[in-house]
Every structure is written in C-alpha cells, then in structure tokens.
Amino acid sequence: MLIGVPKEIKNHEYRIGLSPAAVQEYVNRGHDVMVQRDGGTAIGFTNEDYEAAGARIVDSPEEIFASADMIVKVKEPQPNECKMLREGQILYTYLHLAPDPEQTRLLAEAGVTAIAYETVTDNRGGLPLLAPMSEVAGRMSIQAGAHHLEKVNGGSGTLLGGVPGVAPGKVLIIGGGVVGTQAAKMAVGMGAEVTLLDRSLVRLRELDDIFMGRVKLVYSTAQAIEQYSQQADLVVGAVLIPGAAAPKLLTREHIKNMKPGSVLVDVAIDQGGCFETSKATTHQDPTYIVDDVVHYCVANMPGGVARTSTIALNNATLPYGLALADKGLEALAQDANLRNGLNMHRGYITYKAVHDDLGAQLGLDYLEPLAAIKI
Ligand SMILES: NC(=O)C1=CN([C@@H]2O[C@H](COP(=O)(O)OP(=O)(O)OC[C@H]3O[C@@H](n4cnc5c(N)ncnc54)[C@H](O)[C@@H]3O)[C@@H](O)[C@H]2O)C=CC1
C-alpha cells in the first residue's frame, strides 16, 4: 500500500503521524511511504531520518493526498485537507467528530474511509489509541500546575513539594483513570500531599494497590469535592463518562471558596470540561483567572510535548496501522476493536454516537460498520 504522511497544519501542532521508526516498520513489510518535507523537523525528525528509514520526501501535501491509499495523521483534517480526501482512501487519525458538524459533512462529501484513533477499543473496554495521550496529559497536568503556582505565573507562590520545615502543597485529582493515575504519580514524585477522588470503588481499590497509602483515596461526592477543593493548591479535572459531555463537578461557588492563587488544570476540557468556569485555551495563551483562581484548560496538551507524544502515539497506532496497510478494509472485517474506530465510510456515518448527535442535522445516514465496509 502507498502510505502518505502530510505535515500537520493545525495551529501549533508539531506532532506527526509516523515517526521514522514507524516508517521503517511499514517499509520492512513492503509498503511505500511518502512523508511531506519538514513534517517532523520541528521535533528533531529530519528529512534525512525519514529517507534513511525508507520514506520518499514529497514537497506538496496535494501530491500526498492525491496518490496515497492511506493517509496517517495526528489531528483531525482541516477543511482544505478534507477537500483533498477521496472515496477509496483510508484516513487514520484523531477525528472527534461529534462536536464538529463541519468536518463530518466534509468527510461525508469526500466519501473517505475515516478511522478515528479515539474510538478504537481493546478487549478490556479501554481506548488504546487515546490512552497514550491521556498518559501524557496526566503527567503534564502536574508540571503545568506547578508552573502556574509560581507567583510570576499568577499562582500563590507555593512549591508543591515544600522543603524541610515547610508543609508540601495539596493536590486534588478528580477522576482516577489514565489521566488521574499519571497525575497522581507525578504529584507523589514531587512530594505533594495528594488526594484522588473517583466514583468507581473498583478503581479506588486498584489505586490502593498501586499507591500503597501514599495517595488519599476518597469516594467522589459533592461534599468531598467541596471539602478537598477548599484546601487544595492544585486541582486536576480528569473525569470521563465515555461519549458524554463531562459533568460540571466543581461549581462556581466551590471555586469562589478556594484559596487565592490556587490553580485548576481541566484536562477533561476535551469533553467540555468538568469545572463550571472552564473554557478551552491554547498553548499560546494557556491560562485565565476567575475569582483569583488560575484556570489552565488547554485542549491539546500532548501537542506541548510533541516529540514524546509522537513517539508514544506511534507505539499505540503502529500495529493497527500495519494491519490496515497489509489488509485494507479486510483488517476492519477481522478485528471488531479496530472496526469500532470506523466513523465514516462512503458518505455514511458508521459510529452510532456521532450519528445520534449529527445525523439528522446533516441529513446523513447511519450504516453499521460491518455492513458499511461490504458496500
Ligand atoms: N486536554 C487534553 O489535551 C487531553 C484530554 N484528555 C481527556 O481527559 C479525560 C480523562 O481521560 P482518561 O483518564 O483517559 O479517562 P478514563 O476513562 O481512563 O478515566 C476517567 C475516570 O473518571 C472517573 N469518573 C467518572 N465520573 C466521575 C465523578 N463524578 N467523580 C470522580 N470520578 C469520576 C471514572 O470512574 C474513571 O476512573 C477525557 O475527557 C479525555 O478526553 C485526554 C488526553 C488529552
């Protein structure tokens, strides 16, 4: 198969769909790979690195979109990219279609076979192609929080780890899934006093075995959120109710009662955010202040550490990408977990939640994925 890797064009997005190591894996299996010139240069993957891995460097995205059988990307295609996609071509990338009717309409018009990283599943009910970016964002949340607790960055001037003779800062993490667990590890590593809330007792028990008493594990109720947020220097929002908008767990009232200069990091902003006062921000301008509390709500946190994130993402996307390259649509027929990633095919919506949100509005029909790939 001919694989095409265009340079990402979303604002301040420096990740790239394939690392040189991943390119080599495709080439070793007999596939041809085209990479857009300077697609990875910003994160230290040079054109020479890609050529050494067996890729052909191509100057224009138009050539890549026109000739590739499969396009491998990171972020959702921008409108001018959607217009270059076509029927019979596979698009393999993050899509986040449900809140994005314009992209959904353009992908339907293109007729492309669009596979969304974020809806591919595994046998344990996890989202294996979302998980690595949740790991990155969870770890970054404490780094970002610590930075913004510094006085010059708007915070109270608190060092999370404290020093001998001074108590450490208090971190509250709401949600103990992938993001919350990684956040807790970083906060513990810095020496902070950490409390984590989840409403799954099963998960709290698992976390008890991981943290062995080093993290205070509390069942998530409105009362617990009120109590612990008032004492916290840093609160991380890390909840997810799959497919749904995040619940607003920390209200404006709670935030008014927090200590001045404390910091909120709302990682769940992707799903609308779990703090009442959250609105999406960017790496360029990541914070704003409400009631003396610093809010950090960057919607693509992994893009801030694009080199680490590219490698982590490739570790997860590679096996499924190779299966698609080797077998085409037959890979979807053979693997129900990969098939859950199919969101659009030949103008049909093939992911139920996306159709529920957008089908009527766009006048697009739903086709069950297994039926869709047979048409
Ligand atoms: N801003 C960014 O750049 C990124 C954001 N994310 C987002 O981070 C969020 C979390 O993702 P993951 O950790 O991978 O999800 P996950 O599914 O692994 O964990 C979510 C946890 O939230 C818990 N939860 C649900 N309702 C709760 C409540 N009322 N109180 C306390 N806990 C509750 C669940 O029991 C679960 O343990 C998602 O919205 C995801 O899209 C992920 C990656 C990057």
Ligand SMILES: CC(=O)C(=O)O
């Ligand atoms: C998960 C996602 O959308 C991102 O990493 O940008």
Ligand SMILES: [Mg+2]
């Ligand atoms: Mg995102």
